[in-house]
Amino acid sequence: MPRSVLGYWNVRGLAQPIRCLLHYVGEEFTDQQYVIGPAPEYSREDWKKEENDLGLDFPNLPYYIDDDVRITQSNSIIRYLGQKYNLLGSTLKERVTCDMMVETAMDFRNMSVYVSYNPDYESLKGDYFSNYLPTTLAGFEKYLADKPWFAGENVTVCDFPFYELLDQHRLVEPTCLDKFPKLRAFLNRFESLPRNKLFMTTPMYMKHPIHNPYANFH
Ligand SMILES: N[C@@H](CCC(=O)N[C@@H](CS)C(=O)NCC(=O)O)C(=O)O
Structure with a gap:
């Protein structure tokens, strides 16, 4: 069965709560990480070269792809996973x-x-x-x-x-x-x-960097 894909830079940023959420619900997914080039250009080419080939209506990072959707907007991804796994609240x-x-x-x-x-x-x-x-x-x-x-x-x-x-x-x-x-x-x-405790022991968990390399703190 094809795995779903979450695409983002190789930092925590907007993706880390989604990575954690996907792990929490036990969804097998590919954590597709794009790399920002070195200073001073900080090239975004790694992402730009494929942003229009993914079937996304509004290409951006993060994106999420499964059998049913190809979506961007981090909060839309979070809400979608909330619907999918009944984590939006019970009342x-x-x-x-x-x-x-x-x-x-x-x-x-x-x-x-x-x-x-x-x-x-x-x-x-x-x-x-x-x-x-x-x-x-x-x-x-x-x-x-x-x-x-x-x-x-x-x-x-x-x-x-x-x-x-x-x-x-x-x-x-x-x-x-x-x-x-x-x-x-x-x-x-x-x-x-327990699922979050486990997540923090997996290679997917990262403490740093929080932001991309041109931010004032990482
Ligand atoms: N409102 C969007 C903002 C997305 C966004 O600003 N993404 C940044 C990283 S935090 C980015 O580098 N997007 C890829 C691009 O601009 O080509 C969301 O919440 O997902």
């Missing part, structure tokens, strides 16, 4: 909460990516790490006060991008979660799920 409230939190995670990521790839990183990082990040994390800490997972009582797909973003931030700024016990407990809970 109407949980489903809409999962949906909201997938988007909330993307807003958080967009801010983090804006700073991490910014040529003015040196002037932005102070405000990001001293103001934006603690304020944002405090909001998530308060939100998790009465629930184990980001959509409520059950693991849903929104937990995967949240794990990824919180873990990325603690790798870059190791003390950033010190004041947030609920967030640390969430990370531990997520890592303790």
